[in-house]
Amino acid sequence: VFTNSRTLPCPPRHLLVLTSPSGAAIRDVLAVLKARWPLARVTLIGVPVQGREAASALIAALGLLNRQSTLDPERDAVLITRGGGSLEDLWAFNDEHLARAIFHSRLPVMSAVGHEIDTTLADLAADMRAPTPSAAAEMLVPDSHELAQRLVGLERRLSRGIQVRLDGESQHLDHLRSRLRHPGEALGRQRHLLRELEVRLCRAAQARLTNERQLLQHRQQRLGACHPRRELVHAAERLDRARQRLQHTMPRTLANQRERLAGLARQLHAISPLAVLGRGYAILENEAGQVIQRAPDVEPGQALTARLGEGHLDLKVIRVIKPSSTQGAS
Structure with a gap:
C-alpha cells in the first residue's frame, strides 16, 4: 500500500482538491496557486476532513474522480489536504480503507495533511507527500515569475547566439568572396587537363591493344601444340572405369546402410517412451x-x-x- 511513487504533472492540467470548503487549507492552496501560477485550473470537491463521516466521504469522492473518463492520469492530479489539528482531528486520514483507495487511485495523488510533524497513512499511501497545504501548492505548480525571468534570459542568450552566428557567417561569406575567381580560368585549366588525359588515354589504349595481340598469338600457339582431343579420350576412359566401380560397389553399400538403419530403428523403439506406453x-x-x-x-x-x-x-x-x-x- 505504501509503494506508490508516480510523478505528478507539474503543472497539472486540472487540479482536484479534496478538502473542507470552509477550512484554512483551501485558502492557503488557492493563495499560493494565484501567486505562483494564476493559470491553474482548480476544482474543489468539498468533503468533511474530520469526524466519523470524513474517511467514507473522502473515499467516495476519490472513487467518483477516478471514474471520470475526461481526467487523464498523465496530466491531471488530486490533492487531499487539511490544516493542522490534534491526533483525533487527523484520525480520519489514518483509515485503512482510505489508504487503500489512495493506493489504487487511477489518478496520481498528493497528500498534505496537518503540519510538517504530522504523518498519516494517507501521506504514506499517496504518490507524493507535502508537509503543509501551502507547500503542496508550491510543489504542484512552478513559479510563473521565475519562468518569466528564465524566458527573458533565454531570449537574451538566443539574441546573442543569433548575432554571433550572423557575424561568423558574414566573415565566412567575405572569405568565400575573396577566393572566388572568374569561371573562365577554371574552364581553361580543365580544358588543358582534358587534352592531357586524352593523349594519355590514346597511348595506354594502343599499348594495351598491342599486349593483347601478343597474348592471343601466344595462346594460339599453345593451343595448337596441345589439342584437347587426346585429353578427352583419356577422360572418357577414366569415366568408364569410375562408372564400373560405382555400379559394383553401390548395391553393397546400400544394403549395409539399410541394415544399419534398421538396427538403429530397433534401438530407438526399445528406449522410446511411447513403446513403454x-x-x-x-x-x-x-x-x-x-x-x-x-x-x-x-x-x-x-x-x-x-x-x-x-x-x-x-x-x-x-x-x-x-x-x-x-x-x-x-
Whole structure:
C-alpha cells in the first residue's frame, strides 16, 4: 500500500482538491496557486476532513474522480489536504480503507495533511507527500515569475547566439568572396587537363591493344601444340572405369546402410517412451504439462491428463494416498 511513487504533472492540467470548503487549507492552496501560477485550473470537491463521516466521504469522492473518463492520469492530479489539528482531528486520514483507495487511485495523488510533524497513512499511501497545504501548492505548480525571468534570459542568450552566428557567417561569406575567381580560368585549366588525359588515354589504349595481340598469338600457339582431343579420350576412359566401380560397389553399400538403419530403428523403439506406453503404462501430467512422479505432488480435485499408448484421458483426483499413511487426504 505504501509503494506508490508516480510523478505528478507539474503543472497539472486540472487540479482536484479534496478538502473542507470552509477550512484554512483551501485558502492557503488557492493563495499560493494565484501567486505562483494564476493559470491553474482548480476544482474543489468539498468533503468533511474530520469526524466519523470524513474517511467514507473522502473515499467516495476519490472513487467518483477516478471514474471520470475526461481526467487523464498523465496530466491531471488530486490533492487531499487539511490544516493542522490534534491526533483525533487527523484520525480520519489514518483509515485503512482510505489508504487503500489512495493506493489504487487511477489518478496520481498528493497528500498534505496537518503540519510538517504530522504523518498519516494517507501521506504514506499517496504518490507524493507535502508537509503543509501551502507547500503542496508550491510543489504542484512552478513559479510563473521565475519562468518569466528564465524566458527573458533565454531570449537574451538566443539574441546573442543569433548575432554571433550572423557575424561568423558574414566573415565566412567575405572569405568565400575573396577566393572566388572568374569561371573562365577554371574552364581553361580543365580544358588543358582534358587534352592531357586524352593523349594519355590514346597511348595506354594502343599499348594495351598491342599486349593483347601478343597474348592471343601466344595462346594460339599453345593451343595448337596441345589439342584437347587426346585429353578427352583419356577422360572418357577414366569415366568408364569410375562408372564400373560405382555400379559394383553401390548395391553393397546400400544394403549395409539399410541394415544399419534398421538396427538403429530397433534401438530407438526399445528406449522410446511411447513403446513403454504401448505396454499398458500411462504418463500423468498436470495442467502446466509437468509430469507427476509422486502422489503428494497433487491435491484432491486437481485436473490431470493421462497419456496412453493411443490417445489420452482427462482425469480428476478424488483422493491422494501418501506413501507414509494408509488414510487418504480428502
